Amino acid sequence: MMEIGLTHYLVLSTVLFSIGLLGVMRRKNLLMLFFATEILLNAVNVGFAAISHYYNDLTGQMFAFFIIAIAASEVAVGLGLLIAWYKRHGNINLDAMSSMRG
Amino acid sequence: MFEAIAFYLFSILTAVMFYITVTTKQALFALTALAAGMIFISAFFFILGADFLGVVQIIVYTGAVMALYAFGMMFFDTTRELKERSGSPLITAGLSILSAVFVVLIFVAPIVSTKIQVTAPLIAGTTNSQSIGMVLFTKYLVPFELAAVMLLVAMIAGIVLAGKKMDRSLTLMAEEEIMIAEEANRKVLL
Structure with a gap:
């Protein structure tokens, strides 16, 4: 209980990941969906850093860095697309984006 | 403690x-x-x-x-x-916890079966940032450069996507001009 091991961190990572998935499943607003995606990426980063620490291996931290870089570029492109969509349609509701429905 | x-x-x-x-x-x-x-x-x-x-x-x-x-x-x-998606919150929570556990199992199962190999060990006598620099600029140099190019592409994409029609300001335009612009925008959509 008092000795914090790898399992503690992996359980924490799973809990944060499921909170993020909960957000992805229940949100309708696309901006809130983006927030949930950030939570997913952060949860994975915690797991990578923990494995890196307990196995004395720097690879986990490297992967966490690249995940942060990907998250930053995802936000830039995604937010640009959201702004372009909002200027045209006036909302960012996920259910309204069905223009390609057959 | x-x-x-x-x-x-x-x-x-x-x-x-x-x-x-x-x-x-x-x-x-x-x-x-x-x-x-x-x-x-x-x-x-x-x-x-x-x-x-x-x-x-x-x-x-x-x-x-x-x-x-x-x-x-x-x-x-x-x-x-x-507004949020309607539906039972219990089912949503259950499904998300279940899928999170499955994702962890899928990724952990191969690790447990074949023991992790240390590929980039911590270098003795260096601080964390020093050893990260050593690994990043030797083993992970190509991914590092690719990440830099990806960030540049994302920056350009963000500017192009968000910066459209930034040259006109709705607060400086007269009421009629805004109406004409909205009318033109609606015609494009139709």
Whole structure:
């Protein structure tokens, strides 16, 4: 209980990941969906850093860095697309984006 | 002892902040709670001895990403209450927990069966940022450069996508001009 091991961190990572998935499943607003995606990426980063620490291996931290870089570029492109969509349609509701429905 | 106290304190704080982010109906609450959660996440990196990663987490996530979201939210109507997908919250929560556990199992199963091999060991007698620099600029040099190119592409894409029609300002235009512009926009949509 008092000795914090790898399992503690992996359980924490799973809990944060499921909170993020909960957000992805229940949100309708696309901006809130983006927030949930950030939570997913952060949860994975915690797991990578923990494995890196307990196995004395720097690879986990490297992967966490690249995940942060990907998250930053995802936000830039995604937010640009959201702004372009909002200027045209006036909302960012996920259910309204069905223009390609057959 | 202190490590355990810090771990439990920050894990409870992070989980609460992220829970607020995914459940609140106010977009601004969600943004603030997410920023706080990101800061608390960096505490785990400091506990785990990944100092550089913790600093990058604070600078990039709370400094750049959250600021970008804050700027983006100025474009959207955030005062309106958010509507959420209807459906049983119990089923949603159960499904998300189940799929999270499955994802962890899928990724952990091969690790358990074949023992992790250390590929980039910690270099003795160096601090965390020094050893990260050594590994990043030798073994991970190509991915590092590719990440730089990817960030450049993302920056250009963001500017092109968000900067369309930035040259006209709705506050400086006369009422008739705005009407004409909206009419033209509607015709394009049809």
